Amino acid sequence: MTLPINCEPLKTLIRTVPDFPKPGILFYDITTVLKDKAGFATLIDAFAQYYIGKEIDLVLGIEARGFIFGPALAYRLNAGFVPVRKPKKLPAPTARVTYDLEYGTDSLEIHLDAIQPGERVVIVDDLLATGGTMQATVELVRQLGGEIAGLGFAIELDFLKGRDKFQQYDVLSLLHYDE
Numbered sequence: 001m002t003l004p005i006n007c008e009p010l011k012t013l014i015r016t017v018p019d020f021p022k023p024g025i026l027f028y029d030i031t032t033v034l035k036d037k038a039g040f041a042t043l044i045d046a047f048a049q050y051y052i053g054k055e056i057d058l059v060l061g062i063e064a065r066g067f068i069f070g071p072a073l074a075y076r077l078n079a080g081f082v083p084v085r086k087p088k089k090l091p092a093p094t095a096r097v098t099y100d101l102e103y104g105t106d107s108l109e110i111h112l113d114a115i116q117p118g119e120r121v122v123i124v125d126d127l128l129a130t131g132g133t134m135q136a137t138v139e140l141v142r143q144l145g146g147e148i149a150g151l152g153f154a155i156e157l158d159f160l161k162g163r164d165k166f167q168q169y170d171v172l173s174l175l176h177y178d179e
């Protein structure tokens, strides 16, 4: 069996910004790893290695930062890509869910015809904090009858315990932070 890709060295490429976007929030900025060609490739390779062979039909990316990882991963898995978007961006009929964030509330939408019942879906995002965003997306997939094969994050903020919301799912986080 191939050893999992160790992403730990990429922590040196992730910038933390205090008090963004609000006082008291330590923001994990991925732009600094994205612009590093080996860093970005390592993240996509690590996701791909985990999901290859799991018969994934669709990769869903959550606006905005899930759009960075989702299409690259979908290409590697020979899967389709579906955008999950902030309200009023998608042109055709949608399902919508409203949710709480670490720093506010928001809504997400998906096209009603984006997933056929029984299709196997991986949902990706850059970061798991409270899990509200992913929980809303899981609800959208459930409404459309998709089968959730996995939830993938580049970064997990372990101390916010967002993972507890997804005990029945296969959650992959490439990097973990304890504070």
Ligand SMILES: O=P(O)(O)OC[C@H]1O[C@H](OP(=O)(O)OP(=O)(O)O)[C@H](O)[C@@H]1O
Residues within 6 Å of the ligand: 062, 063, 064, 065, 066, 100, 101, 102, 106, 125, 126, 127, 128, 129, 130, 131, 132, 133, 134, 162
């Ligand atoms: O686990 P949660 O507490 O829900 O937080 C995680 C979400 O928050 C951030 O997105 P944000 O809502 O800031 O939107 P953006 O990607 O458009 O900046 C991040 O990219 C995740 O999607």
Ligand SMILES: Nc1ncnc2[nH]cnc12
Residues within 6 Å of the ligand: 025, 026, 027, 028, 029, 102, 127, 129, 130
């Ligand atoms: N602390 C954080 N840093 C980056 N993105 C986030 N999304 C929610 N919390 C975040």
